Amino acid sequence: MNDKQLQKVSKALDTFKIETASWAFADSGTRFGQFYQDAAAIDTPDKLADAGQVHQFTGCCPTVAVHVLWDFNKGEDPKAIAKVAAKHGVSIGAINPNVFQDQAYKYGSFGNPDPASRKQALQHVIDSIEIGKAVKSQIVSLWFADGSNYPGQANIRQRKKWFEECLKKAHEKLGPKQLMLIEYKPFEPAFYHTDIGDWGMSYVLSKKTGPKAKVLVDTGHHFQSQNIEQIVAWLLDEDMLGGFHFNDRRYADDDLTLGSIDPYQIFRIFHEILYFGFESKKMPSIAYMIDQSHIDKPKIEAMIQTVMMAQELFAKAALVDHEKLRVLQTRCEQVDAEEILRRAFFTDVTPALVEWRKKKKLAANPLLAFRESGYEARVAKERKARRQK
Amino acid sequence: MNDKQLQKVSKALDTFKIETASWAFADSGTRFGQFYQDAAAIDTPDKLADAGQVHQFTGCCPTVAVHVLWDFNKGEDPKAIAKVAAKHGVSIGAINPNVFQDQAYKYGSFGNPDPASRKQALQHVIDSIEIGKAVKSQIVSLWFADGSNYPGQANIRQRKKWFEECLKKAHEKLGPKQLMLIEYKPFEPAFYHTDIGDWGMSYVLSKKTGPKAKVLVDTGHHFQSQNIEQIVAWLLDEDMLGGFHFNDRRYADDDLTLGSIDPYQIFRIFHEILYFGFESKKMPSIAYMIDQSHIDKPKIEAMIQTVMMAQELFAKAALVDHEKLRVLQTRCEQVDAEEILRRAFFTDVTPALVEWRKKKKLAANPLLAFRESGYEARVAKERKARRQK
Amino acid sequence: MNDKQLQKVSKALDTFKIETASWAFADSGTRFGQFYQDAAAIDTPDKLADAGQVHQFTGCCPTVAVHVLWDFNKGEDPKAIAKVAAKHGVSIGAINPNVFQDQAYKYGSFGNPDPASRKQALQHVIDSIEIGKAVKSQIVSLWFADGSNYPGQANIRQRKKWFEECLKKAHEKLGPKQLMLIEYKPFEPAFYHTDIGDWGMSYVLSKKTGPKAKVLVDTGHHFQSQNIEQIVAWLLDEDMLGGFHFNDRRYADDDLTLGSIDPYQIFRIFHEILYFGFESKKMPSIAYMIDQSHIDKPKIEAMIQTVMMAQELFAKAALVDHEKLRVLQTRCEQVDAEEILRRAFFTDVTPALVEWRKKKKLAANPLLAFRESGYEARVAKERKARRQK
């Protein structure tokens, strides 16, 4: 890497923040069971402490997404949680309502034929918006498990209308700085139809909902072989891309750590964003969030690993020579255009990452440094003891 | 089947027209080669004669989609072709421009970085619109093979803008009764990215293009496991569904005869349309078109088989008890709601089809009747001789 | 349906038995949560009672698959469970060991690098074989969740060898009438690689394991678009098909009720089996088992619905005219060959099913009859009360 490249990467990394998720520090599993970790977070303070560790070692994770149902107790002041976060050097990021676990949501939330369930879901989303205001979070992330399992069971169009209705009502409650991100997913846990099944449905609903509604792209929520970076490019062009839930997958929504299965795809997503920034002369404001649910890796290590990989792939994408690329694309010189991407991807950016970390007074290898800190062993012992009480 | 059911089916069939495609009567193949049929149509008059046979025996295929490049000679009056069609008892249906075969389109048509290629493609589409006017066809079907094969090769957003630009210009040329249908396809013949890759992209472009642009759904142009009937329901709800290209597939865009792999899926698509008609109290105007490319079945038989299957599945869908279904869906009585669909699907509608055909003075079994007519043997002999000249 | 057809169906139904699964009567869910049903079975006696209901109303489910970990208590005589089953008019079917939930199996069972975990798993399988002997069950069904989530994590070949080793050891313990079925699954809960990922791997392992090992086909354990009936045909031809786990799916291993998404596929599977029986002049001995995990349908209704659909599709498959089909296939008369299957599939076999049930002194519609029996309401009340204790 030459000096110009080092600078490019350093500048890019300065702008790169990625949000961790509180739930990723707790035990999780598949429908077939869970494997427990002594060091897994038990409660929200644990999660925020762990998130604080990730930020302390990586320097790029100042915010933590929270899950309303799991992280806030009814009746308590949400600011108390924000204070705990602050104590650990982080602040509260995206607010994630949970409208899929209560028994009322058996047949859906915003799309439920039962008005009582819809009302309950809407109230919960509005409560979440209020929590967001209280903790000065700017993003409300909406994921709906709504859908149906069998043909004929659901009136798809009617449910769409209920969604439009509820989303608009929620949108009215947003504060001036709040944004509502609408996530899509083609399957699971509803198997026949999902009410918001793809980016087109998120887009249509966002457009109808209002100016503060944008699309949330979860990299694992796509059909096999779908070109995600093209969706990203289109949403950017339409000014409708709100943010990402990052993870990786092979078959379904596997929620693996980032770049573990197909790192080139994540690189291409970053490339489309940076290329858009270059061409439009303004980097878009996008919420990068991690949503992973690794069932066996140690939780904090897995998070640091993902953050480091995100930085590495972002740094590689920053090396793409946009000027040259544009010329080659215009001339249809496809071999050379492809090699521009490929050479950036295969550049070893480790030296640049190390240098940037040095500049930020961070350890050269956050994963090793975290291990050496002894934090995990410490909390494993303490949490294990706490569990046995 | 009771009398009420017979009437329901009969009424439904009265409204059901499906368009054949001129190209489906000619030899076709895969990239690995073609298997030739003596009876395959050689030229446009052959194709129209064959389409006339299909209509004569089925009574529901009064129009034939044409492919501008293959069916119209430059400089000739398109009305001459319309006259040939009339002679065979059919008329010209959707006009399909071809902007993918000329060497100019190597890197795309409306999305080509070369302005000359874009201009040529736009001119061809405009010419096609004029042909449509001349032959009183109401639909211009736009399918674009545009895309790229390798990451980095194409500026996805720039190509999107060129598409917006060209589509608008073409839209301006539409006559008062003409509609422009924009097709989507996620892969093939461009393998890395397709400029109009899914229904969301068709939707966004159609919305920008103008009030006469709608989405065209080809049943084979989807990701594996994608819920097509949900897309249909959404497009209906948005008043953006223009028409269908019907065929079946297992893995990719296999262009097999209708309902050969998954007849229940086609049934569900018809159901969503009829259910929409019931609820909105007005049947939507949708162009049903067949776009199949069976490589080995005898061409005319394959077309009649598809038409008969389409009628059969449409008749089954007409048997769904909408009133009851609506109640069950509202109550989330999912087993019974599902059985409503399933019982309709498994009802043997053959007696109703036979009766309807009798009413229309058609043979009870169009496929057998066509075989007995001796048409295929006759044209096979004549066309074989013609080929050897 | 004519008399000959009625007889054909009746004869086919006489031979058709399908096994229910104890776990399908209990609450289940996805990784996102569960929706509870008052009437869901709480313990094994409940499950067997419910299974008894299914058999009582359908007349074709005399056996119930059991899950060792959930249905047998350590130290208790398994025959006690067999007696409870007998009380409810059913007997114990396939024995399913559970080597995926214990914390020891975090990194696998037979494929675990830790010899202690492998030993524990092997012992559990051997214990399951002994339970099978005790309750006179002839089938031990082996499903392994083994695999890895990240590239590099696992030595794929080494794990294969451990599988070969353990399977052989287990095979040695089989009684003279016992069969070992080896299931495959390409994903979930291991996301990067599954140790027994497809039928080829099951086949290779079964061949190495011994003469009593055969392949188990779960209809939901395939890649999207994979031709399952071809696998069935090959396994039949190789005399390596042991049995089925039936369910339906759209995207992943959705475990929906049978035939809910693609009934034609299940029909084609039955057709391949019956066609094999016709050609080889001997019906193969295959264990038909239901493995569904519907998250919202009432448990017993869902099971009866699946059983009825299985009978219906099997009856349709029995209507295929094998003699004619063979001739048409030999002559490559593909349109007519296809129509043979299609006409059988679309024949309304309800009259034959009703007649067969009458002959067996069963209600014409088992689902309605079960509902009218009031059983579900009764157990819902009783079980709800029991839960609150």
Added chain:
Amino acid sequence: MNDKQLQKVSKALDTFKIETASWAFADSGTRFGQFYQDAAAIDTPDKLADAGQVHQFTGCCPTVAVHVLWDFNKGEDPKAIAKVAAKHGVSIGAINPNVFQDQAYKYGSFGNPDPASRKQALQHVIDSIEIGKAVKSQIVSLWFADGSNYPGQANIRQRKKWFEECLKKAHEKLGPKQLMLIEYKPFEPAFYHTDIGDWGMSYVLSKKTGPKAKVLVDTGHHFQSQNIEQIVAWLLDEDMLGGFHFNDRRYADDDLTLGSIDPYQIFRIFHEILYFGFESKKMPSIAYMIDQSHIDKPKIEAMIQTVMMAQELFAKAALVDHEKLRVLQTRCEQVDAEEILRRAFFTDVTPALVEWRKKKKLAANPLLAFRESGYEARVAKERKARRQK
């Protein structure tokens, strides 16, 4: 890269040979058409000359796969072609019979119900074996387009038997040094069922055929999301892996240049092979072949690009620390095991490639060197003129 790493790569590259394919130098396309290149090879001497160029610049492509139908004229001595190859510095590699284009193969070759077609196909394969002997080629590559397009059309088991029969007969004709590789493919050009649809079917047939039959893995012939490296690992363990057809794909069998869509996957395949070599202390003998059909890239450049990428990914795989990996895998230290692979993959091996080329007296960048040679412009001019004759 340190010295040890440089040496590891250098040693690995010394062993790495990859075969080009004659057909990849000629014009090709999709079923929607072809885009012609002036420089595309017209005849076999052209193809061999072009293949000679690739070897001259890359130093690792000494052999060229040939297609019997397209590269050998009936009645001519195949040794003449071998001499032309020798003139261009290459020799004849795998012999590929063509049993899919002749009209006789409409319903299959080895699986055709018509004995005459089977006989013709078998004779052609035997002729191909004889050509192989004549030109001292050691591999006969068998790909069958056989299958069916519609359910019911084919007797799947009967066709399997015909395959077993014909393969055995062909196997008998193999010379002492010849190997028969049997390729599988799940779809295209047969859309409903493919007679040899997956690796399991190739395996079963190879085992039955005889000791000289092995499985050929085409990286594009898999289901979406299928774990190809696991199949490779299993075939290695079973000593049944014969060779590869390398290419890349997103949706179907796209035949793109290697590593263009998912380079990490190809790296993992190479890793499994090298890891097997390490553990078994003997590198397996595997035929690496390129089978790409890029429709727009310049033919020779595309081939050089693929060869260079293959070398690069093989070099990366050579950097995996097998000793360490084995320990980590045994200990289930999954994060570190994964990082072993990842760090090897992300190592910039360009310096090692340059050094190796220097050692071999090759240009540092074969693609640039080839461009500078002016060969393409020269043949473009000559071939264009020849075409116009």
